[in-house]
Amino acid sequence: MRFSRLLIPTMKEAPSDAVLTSHILLLRAGFIQTSGGSGLYNWLPLGKITLDKVRAIVKDELDKAGCNEVHLPMVTPLSLWEETGRADKFGKELLRFKDRHENSFTLSPTNEEAMVNLVRQTVKSYKQLPLNVYQINWKFRDEVRPRFGLMRGREFLMKDAYSFHATTEDMEREFALMEETYKKIFTRLGLDFKVVEADSGAIGGAGSKEFMVLADSGEDTIMVCDSCDFGANVEVVAEDEKTCPKCGGELSQTKGIEAGHIFQLGTVYSEPMKAEFLNENQKLEPFIMGTYGIGVSRLLAGIIEQNHDEKGCIWTKESAPFTVDIIVAKAKNTEQMEAGEKLYAQLQAKGVDVLLDDRADKKTGFGVKVKDFELIGMPYAVVIGNDISEGKVELITRDGLEKEEMALDSLVETILEKLA
RNA sequence: CGGAGUGUAGCGCAGUCUGGUAGCGCACCUGGUUUGGGACCAGGGGGUCGAAGGUUCGAGUCCUUUCACUCCGACCA
Numbered sequence: 001m002r003f004s005r006l007l008i009p010t011m012k013e014a015p016s017d018a019v020l021t022s023h024i025l026l027l028r029a030g031f032i033q034t035s036g037g038s039g040l041y042n043w044l045p046l047g048k049i050t051l052d053k054v055r056a057i058v059k060d061e062l063d064k065a066g067c068n069e070v071h072l073p074m075v076t077p078l079s080l081w082e083e084t085g086r087a088d089k090f091g092k093e094l095l096r097f098k099d100r101h102e103n104s105f106t107l108s109p110t111n112e113e114a115m116v117n118l119v120r121q122t123v124k125s126y127k128q129l130p131l132n133v134y135q136i137n138w139k140f141r142d143e144v145r146p147r148f149g150l151m152r153g154r155e156f157l158m159k160d161a162y163s164f165h166a167t168t169e170d171m172e173r174e175f176a177l178m179e180e181t182y183k184k185i186f187t188r189l190g191l192d193f194k195v196v197e198a199d200s201g202a203i204g205g206a207g208s209k210e211f212m213v214l215a216d217s218g219e220d221t222i223m224v225c226d227s228c229d230f231g232a233n234v235e236v237v238a239e240d241e242k243t244c245p246k247c248g249g250e251l252s253q254t255k256g257i258e259a260g261h262i263f264q265l266g267t268v269y270s271e272p273m274k275a276e277f278l279n280e281n282q283k284l285e286p287f288i289m290g291t292y293g294i295g296v297s298r299l300l301a302g303i304i305e306q307n308h309d310e311k312g313c314i315w316t317k318e319s320a321p322f323t324v325d326i327i328v329a330k331a332k333n334t335e336q337m338e339a340g341e342k343l344y345a346q347l348q349a350k351g352v353d354v355l356l357d358d359r360a361d362k363k364t365g366f367g368v369k370v371k372d373f374e375l376i377g378m379p380y381a382v383v384i385g386n387d388i389s390e391g392k393v394e395l396i397t398r399d400g401l402e403k404e405e406m407a408l409d410s411l412v413e414t415i416l417e418k419l420a
Numbered sequence: 421c422g423g424a425g426u427g428u429a430g431c432g433c434a435g436u437c438u439g440g441u442a443g444c445g446c447a448c449c450u451g452g453u454u455u456g457g458g459a460c461c462a463g464g465g466g467g468u469c470g471a472a473g474g475u476u477c478g479a480g481u482c483c484u485u486u487c488a489c490u491c492c493g494a495c496c497a
Contacts (some may be wrong), residue, residue, distance in 0.1 A: 009430085011431065038488085109497085145495080147490085365458080369458095
């Protein structure tokens, strides 16, 4: 895409009410903007592109693991929530309202009930099991105190998956599969993360694990073992515990952002909602369930919390809105512009996501373009400037801001090597 | 919900104590000069000062009420 045609309102100064790094940078770099209400944000083009990329990675890995993507309405009849008693349990976080016929509804904060409803009216036989259905859509929670930008907004993009099984053993198999799938997703996104034992909270059920993006700004405190892979939220391990319950190693304390959470549910939803299937002995049994969530919009905040410097964002390769930013130093110079256009086409032909900074207005000089590149944080920039007459360009790596001069002819190949 | 703050142009702020024509920087528009690290000169546009009520000849400023937002806490798949 062309910078000149994209709405990218970068800012030198951050709004004074933003305190968290990711919040400040995402606002300043023009990914999101405030939307007039607490915890509500407009997603601008760069933010939308990035969110869609992260979403696509989540979808890709889930589909590979055999999950079925569906889409449920954002609006759920409150009666479904009353079947499980969660209408009361969730309290004021559930935003409730009535339609013109005085029927009560809620904006979905999560969808266990709605998905159980989908399955109970569709799946009748053990032969249709196991089944894992998921959706990636907007959730709304009327948080007591929204804060930190995308970290705790009231409206947020969540991937919520629900699995249905005939036996506990099969549910445990799926739980392990989802843990592995989540590890692939977080790894592809370039995140430094830890899987920890967790409390099941309002969702209920037996076992649960959280996927923590490690960051000092995280709202959760976790204990991790120095010797093995054990980790736990302080909710489930005493904060003064110093010995690993798994291997006897030493525990240390750190902070994390909860970006994923998987649960072994059993029949806590299927029983009250009478979601049953006929087993091979022709008897009705409630589904054994698991549920698996990822805070997709929160992941963006997590990526930036982990990857930034004083100049701006540093997106990881698979999450970046664009992989390469072609900076045409003087867009009015025909030779430079033509070289930029040519490179733009060549990289696109190779499947690289490229942004062509073709801005030619007199306010947007070389300095502005470089500052915008650093603030937005794409992995690479190619500077096409005066040396283009000798066939030379400069390649800048955002992480570390290393610059290397090279021949334009070898550039496409070099970039492809770096991306491989 | 408890505590503390803040609401003045798109963003950042001054002006409020001590009432007297609405200001500054950035951004935006026009023209010119610039052009490899957020340019310069000149001119210009944009405001019911969060809202309502009150005091006053006169309110951004004083009084009352209210709303919103932010931070700390409690809470939170």
